[in-house]
Amino acid sequence: MSINLDFDRQHIWHPYTSMLTPLPVYPIVRADGCELELEDGRKLIDGTASWWSAVHGYNHPRLNQAISSQLSQMAHVMFGGITHQPAVALCQQLLKMVPANLSKVFLADSGSIAVEVALKMALQYWQGVGQTQKTRLVSLRKGYHGDTFAAMAVCDPHDSMHSMFSQLLPQHDFLPAPQSAFAGPFDDNDLTPLRDLLRRSANDIAAITLEPIVQGYGGMRFYHPDYLRGVRELCDQYQVLLIADEIATGFGRSGKLFACEHAAITPDIMCLGKALSGGYLTLAATLCSDEIARGISLSAAGGLMHGPTFMANPLACAVALESIRIIAEGHWQQQVAAIEQQLSAELAPCAKLAAVKQVRVLGAIGVLEMRQKVDVAKLQAEFVERGVWIRPFNNLIYIMPPFTISSAQLSRLCWSMYEVASSC
Numbered sequence: 001m002s003i004n005l006d007f008d009r010q011h012i013w014h015p016y017t018s019m020l021t022p023l024p025v026y027p028i029v030r031a032d033g034c035e036l037e038l039e040d041g042r043k044l045i046d047g048t049a050s051w052w053s054a055v056h057g058y059n060h061p062r063l064n065q066a067i068s069s070q071l072s073q074m075a076h077v078m079f080g081g082i083t084h085q086p087a088v089a090l091c092q093q094l095l096k097m098v099p100a101n102l103s104k105v106f107l108a109d110s111g112s113i114a115v116e117v118a119l120k121m122a123l124q125y126w127q128g129v130g131q132t133q134k135t136r137l138v139s140l141r142k143g144y145h146g147d148t149f150a151a152m153a154v155c156d157p158h159d160s161m162h163s164m165f166s167q168l169l170p171q172h173d174f175l176p177a178p179q180s181a182f183a184g185p186f187d188d189n190d191l192t193p194l195r196d197l198l199r200r201s202a203n204d205i206a207a208i209t210l211e212p213i214v215q216g217y218g219g220m221r222f223y224h225p226d227y228l229r230g231v232r233e234l235c236d237q238y239q240v241l242l243i244a245d246e247i248a249t250g251f252g253r254s255g256k257l258f259a260c261e262h263a264a265i266t267p268d269i270m271c272l273g274k275a276l277s278g279g280y281l282t283l284a285a286t287l288c289s290d291e292i293a294r295g296i297s298l299s300a301a302g303g304l305m306h307g308p309t310f311m312a313n314p315l316a317c318a319v320a321l322e323s324i325r326i327i328a329e330g331h332w333q334q335q336v337a338a339i340e341q342q343l344s345a346e347l348a349p350c351a352k353l354a355a356v357k358q359v360r361v362l363g364a365i366g367v368l369e370m371r372q373k374v375d376v377a378k379l380q381a382e383f384v385e386r387g388v389w390i391r392p393f394n395n396l397i398y399i400m401p402p403f404t405i406s407s408a409q410l411s412r413l414c415w416s417m418y419e420v421a422s423s424c
């Protein structure tokens with residue numbers, strides 16, 4: 001029986017869409033390796049890794065095996081008053097990979113929730129250590145941290161959903177997005193607004209939340225590591241916590257295992273998600289240091305006040321463990337380096353196209369910044385015609401393919417981007 005697209009259109013929300021005038025959706029029946037299969041049998045090379053998550057590709061034998069063996073033991077059990085091997089083994093492996101100061105793990109059920117938990121950790125920490133006035137949160141313009149309310153409130157105030165919910169959202173402080181590009185020279189003026197803010201108000205500020213190096217949905221911007229290094233130094237100097245949202249960048253995407261490594265810094269709190277489960281199930285994590293955990297335990301509540309029903313879901317933990325074991329084996333380093341090289345070479349010609357403002361590549365991320373907003377539905381159809389799955393938004397045509405993509409497949413993606421961008 002075929003997938004009922006009419007029913008879908010009338011009754012099912014898709015991300016960021018209208019129920020009355022929805023964008024077209026494509027029926028996918030199977031995914032294998034780096035290809036998605038449409039219901040009519042056509043195959044599409046995947047340029048999205050399903051929004052940064054499927055880094056090892058689809059239908060991966062080891063990930064499948066990890067889920068099925070866990071399934072025969074138990075699909076789920078509550079985490080209140082109970083623990084289980086998938087959670088313990090996952091966190092053991094995770095702690096071997098993250099910066100050494102991070103020692104405590106909260107397993108959340110999505111990236112947005114991991115950010116909510118990170119903010120709670122920061123606020124409860126300052127309560128616990130008796131600095132109850134430290135409640136202000138700082139983040140960057142062009143930042144993106146998720147769609148739930150607290151996460152939304154630290155996203156870019158213009159490009160995000162702030163305007164719609166402004167009466168309901170707390171008014172936090174926003175710093176200008178750093179202007180120094182990843183590969184260019186560093187302009188120290190990028191740090192001036194933060195210096196000024198901290199000089200005036202550090203006593204009231206709990207934490208700075210940022211995406212290290214790669215500002216994703218706020219514009220696919222890659223900023224200079226010295227900015228991140230400078231933020232870390234200022235946070236130390238003024239006793240403000242640094243929350244690194246590595247949900248998109250974690251596990252190799254930017255060319256380092258974690259994007260913080262580009263600046264050789266360690267955050268006080270780190271959020272992981274997306275690639276954590278290899279794109280199989282929804283799972284995220286918020287990690288913090290011993291010191292943060294100590295402070296939280298001194299707060300009035302005595303514990304960290306969060307506990308989702310599906311916390312540490314065993315199936316998700318089991319597949320995440322296998323996924324990060326594959327990462328720990330290290331092949332991603334050559335894979336991402338090769339992707340970066342090929343993206344740089346094969347997207348470079350796009351820079352000459354009239355509609356293209358800039359071509360940017362970092363790690364396994366390739367971006368065409370267009371001069372104007374693109375027609376998503378039209379471009380999407382053109383990509384599907386060319387046998388590739390690429391989903392543009394705003395003025396960005398970009399890819400972040402599975403690390404396992406072949407060089408021939410990647411060439412198809414790059415060539416399609418060139419063709420589609422030249423028709424814009």
Ligand SMILES: *Cc1c(COP(=O)(O)O)cnc(C)c1O
Pocket residue numbers: 110111112113115144145146147211216217245246247248273274
């Ligand atoms: C995707 C993303 C989130 C939100 O994660 P969800 O799992 O979609 O809730 C938060 N921060 C960053 C940087 C992201 O890329």
